[in-house]
Amino acid sequence: MxxxxxxxxxxxxxxxxxxxxxxxxxxxxxxxxxxxxxxxxxxxxxxxxxxxxxxxxxxxxxxxxxxxxxxxxxxxxxxxxxxxxxxxxxxxxxxxxxxxxxxxxxxxxxxxxxxxxxxxxxxxxxxxxxxxxxxxxxxxxxxxxxxxxxxxxxxxxxxxxxxxxxxxxxxxxxxxxxxxxxxxxxxxxxATNSTYFKDPRLIDIFSYIKENLSGDLSNKILANVANVSEDYVGQYFKMLTGINPQDYIEYQRMEKAVNLLRTTKKSIREIGKEVGYKDTAYFCRRFKMMFGIPAGKMRRRESLMNI
Missing domain, CATH: 2.60.120 (Jelly Rolls)
Structure with a gap:
């Protein structure tokens, strides 16, 4: 308990x-x-x-x-x-x-x-x-x-x-x-998925990702943050969380993008760049693949009847 x-x-x-x-x-x-x-x-x-x-x-x-x-x-x-x-x-x-x-x-x-x-x-x-x-x-x-x-x-x-x-x-x-x-x-x-909340190295990775979503979040960078080898960091992350670090990073980036669409008037291009996508077209493709709707419609949903 x-x-x-x-x-x-x-x-x-x-x-x-x-x-x-x-x-x-x-x-x-x-x-x-x-x-x-x-x-x-x-x-x-x-x-x-x-x-x-x-x-x-x-x-x-x-x-x-x-x-x-x-x-x-x-x-x-x-x-x-x-x-x-x-x-x-x-x-x-x-x-x-x-x-x-x-x-x-x-x-x-x-x-x-x-x-x-x-x-x-x-x-x-x-x-x-x-x-x-x-x-x-x-x-x-x-x-x-x-x-x-x-x-x-x-x-x-x-x-x-x-x-x-x-x-x-x-x-x-x-x-x-x-x-x-x-x-x-x-x-x-x-029992399986709550254990990693107690691992300080993993918490360091989570915090670093959150603070650097617009930057380089390669496995090499994450390995330096956790003080493990680049070859091991992906295995280490997945062993504790059940997902690989790059999938987790994309989810965090898209989640922030949704929040920006809901709370700001920034353009789709600006939002994509802010969450780490230099290519706007690629950002839009990945966004639709993840949420099932284009980024523009996600924003329009918030401006329609707020149900």
């Missing part, structure tokens, strides 16, 4: 977004994806997810680690089937956000969601790094209460509402981790 406490203490948690959503008509998204962690509570209706079309029941909570692509279906009935790319430009046809005060009164199928970031040493996406799949949290009064508080405070005009949301985001992460441990979920993944 001490190890889990150390990991939790190392987490940098950041609230991103909270919404209540009415499902206007059924919809399937074949490749749902978000870089942030998403936690959904189904208030009324039906949601199915994953390759096995697992059903979320009313009152249950679906947790989707950031960086995990999966199929998801909203609403009862078959409905339309879209790619994530198509959904971005048409989501107003299927979803409508509504105020927290209407939650008890709405008769439509609806759900509430919160997205947040949780990074170890502000470098590594915690839940994604554990390689755990999306999963259902059975009815949890504690997690439900935290989510309801966040959804209410997020639209409140009372003093300190932002602080309340921030504090409750941290509570939410702790409760999700506690739920996983208490129910002995993903035991093998936790």
């Amino acid at each position: 001490e190890d889990y406490n150390k990991i939790i203490e190392s987490l940098g948690v950041k609230f991103k977004k909270a919404k209540n959503i009415k499902i206007l008509q059924p919809l399937s998204i074949s490749n749902f994806y978000d870089v942030d962690n998403t936690i959904i509570i189904l208030n009324k209706g039906e949601i199915r997810f994953g390759e096995n079309n697992e059903k979320v029941k009313e009152g249950q909570i679906l947790f989707v680690p950031g960086g995990r692509m999966m199929p998801i279906h909203y609403g009862q009935g078959k409905g339309d089937s879209l790619t994530n790319d198509d959904f971005i430009t048409r989501k107003g046809d299927y979803f409508k956000s509504f105020h927290y005060s209407e939650l008890e009164d709405t008769v439509s199928e609806n759900y509430s969601y919160i997205t947040f970031e949780a990074k170890v040493f502000d470098s590594v996406n915690f839940f994604n790094s554990l390689d755990i799949p999306p999963f259902i949290i059975e009815k949890s009064d504690r997690i439900t209460q935290i989510m309801r508080t966040m959804l209410k405070e997020n639209v409140s005009e009372l003093a300190g509402s932002e602080r309340v949301v921030k504090i409750n985001t941290e509570y939410l992460v702790v409760e999700v981790v506690r739920y996983i441990i208490k129910n002995r979920l993903f035991v093998e993944q936790l």
Whole structure:
């Protein structure tokens, strides 16, 4: 348990977004994806997810680690089937956000969601790094209460509402981790993938990558950072994390690119250069390959209905 406490203490948690959503008509998204962690509570209706079309029941909570692509279906009935790319430009046809005060009164199928970031040493996406799949949290009064508080405070005009949301985001992460441990979920993944959080050389690599995304991040450079041989650094990194360093670096670069698209007006060329791609065309190809949509559409998604 001490190890889990150390990991939790190392987490940098950041609230991103909270919404209540009415499902206007059924919809399937074949490749749902978000870089942030998403936690959904189904208030009324039906949601199915994953390759096995697992059903979320009313009152249950679906947790989707950031960086995990999966199929998801909203609403009862078959409905339309879209790619994530198509959904971005048409989501107003299927979803409508509504105020927290209407939650008890709405008769439509609806759900509430919160997205947040949780990074170890502000470098590594915690839940994604554990390689755990999306999963259902059975009815949890504690997690439900935290989510309801966040959804209410997020639209409140009372003093300190932002602080309340921030504090409750941290509570939410702790409760999700506690739920996983208490129910002995993903035991093998936790045992295998949490060990590297304690390796100081690997943490040095993570920190260096984060601070130098626009620069040279070859295995030669990483070997110098970790004080191991160039021939060994790739094997060392993969042995502890399950992925090779260059794949990890590309994910970090693309994640930063998404954040810049969402929060700045920088051009695609400027963003590509800032995250380490001198060739804009190559950056755009890699971005679409990773997220399933062009970089320009990712930005447009944020400027459309913010659902």
